[in-house]
Amino acid sequence: GAGVSQSPSNKVTEKGKDVELRCDPISGHTALYWYRQRLGQGLEFLIYFQGNSAPDKSGLPSDRFSAERTGESVSTLTIQRTQQEDSAVYLCASSLVIGNYEQYFGPGTRLTVT
Amino acid sequence: GENVEQHPSTLSVQEGDSAVIKCTYSDSASNYFPWYKQELGKRPQLIIDIRSNVGEKKDQRIAVTLNKTAKHFSLHITETQPEDSAVYFCAANLLINAGGTSYGKLTFGQGTILTVHP
Numbered sequence: 122g123a124g125v126s127q128s129p130s131n132k133v134t135e136k137g138k139d140v141e142l143r144c145d146p147i148s149g150h151t152a153l154y155w156y157r158q159r160l161g162q163g164l165e166f167l168i169y170f171q172g173n174s175a176p177d178k179s180g181l182p183s184d185r186f187s188a189e190r191t192g193e194s195v196s197t198l199t200i201q202r203t204q205q206e207d208s209a210v211y212l213c214a215s216s217l218v219i220g221n222y223e224q225y226f227g228p229g230t231r232l233t234v235t
Numbered sequence: 236g237e238n239v240e241q242h243p244s245t246l247s248v249q250e251g252d253s254a255v256i257k258c259t260y261s262d263s264a265s266n267y268f269p270w271y272k273q274e275l276g277k278r279p280q281l282i283i284d285i286r287s288n289v290g291e292k293k294d295q296r297i298a299v300t301l302n303k304t305a306k307h308f309s310l311h312i313t314e315t316q317p318e319d320s321a322v323y324f325c326a327a328n329l330l331i332n333a334g335g336t337s338y339g340k341l342t343f344g345q346g347t348i349l350t351v352h353p
Contacts, residue, residue: 226279
C-alpha cells in the first residue's frame with residue numbers, strides 16, 4: 122500500500138515568512154510524529170499525535186512552531202516567522218499504536234530559509 | 236528522558252568485511268530498539284529491530300544484539316557490499332505518559348556514516 126507522503130519535497134523561503142508542511146500518514150495509522158533533521162545530524166523529536174490530539178508537544182523548539190492533525194489523517198506543521206536556523210529536513214512518521222512501535226517515515230521536506 | 240549515544244560516527248570498511256555499530260541508552264525502561272538505514276537524500280528505512288525480551292535477532296547479513304544489563308545494543312553487518320553504504324541510526328523506545336495516554340517515543344542516536352569500498 123501507499124507509504125507516508127509529505128509535501129512539498131523542497132521549500133525555499135525568505136526569513137520572516139511563514140511555511141506550512143504537510144504529511145499524509147499510512148491509512149489506519151493512528152500515531153503520527155514530526156521530526157527535524159539538521160544536516161549531518163540525527164532525528165530530533167518535535168511532536169506526537171494520537172488521532173487528532175497532541176499529548177506530547179515537548180519537542181517543539183519555540184512558539185513559532187505549531188502543528189495540527191485532521192482526524193487520523195493529514196497533519197500540517199507550521200513554522201511562523203522563519204529563521205535561518207529552521208533550515209533542515211522535516212520528517213513525518215506514522216505507526217500503529219497498541220503494542221506496535223515501528224515507525225514508518227515519509228521522504229521529508231527540505232526547508233531552506235534564506 | 237532517554238539519551239542514546241552511537242559510535243562510531245564514521246566507519247569505513249572494505250567490501251566483504253564486517254561492520255559493527257554500537258549504541259548505549261540511559262533508561263532501563265526502554266523496550267524496543269530499531270535500526271534505520273538512510274541513503275543520501277532518502278527517508279530512513281527500518282532494517283531490523285529488537286524488543287527488550289530478546290537478546291539477539293538476525294536477518295540474513297544483518298544482526299542486532301541487546302545487552303539490557305549494560306544498556307547497550309549493536310548492529311552487525313557481515314559480508315558488506317557497496318550498497319550497504321549509508322547513514323545508520325539506532326533508536327531506543329520508551330513508553331511515555333502524556334495527556335492521559337501512553338505512547339512509544341523513539342530517541343535516536345546521532346548516526347554512523349558507513350562507507351563500503353569496493
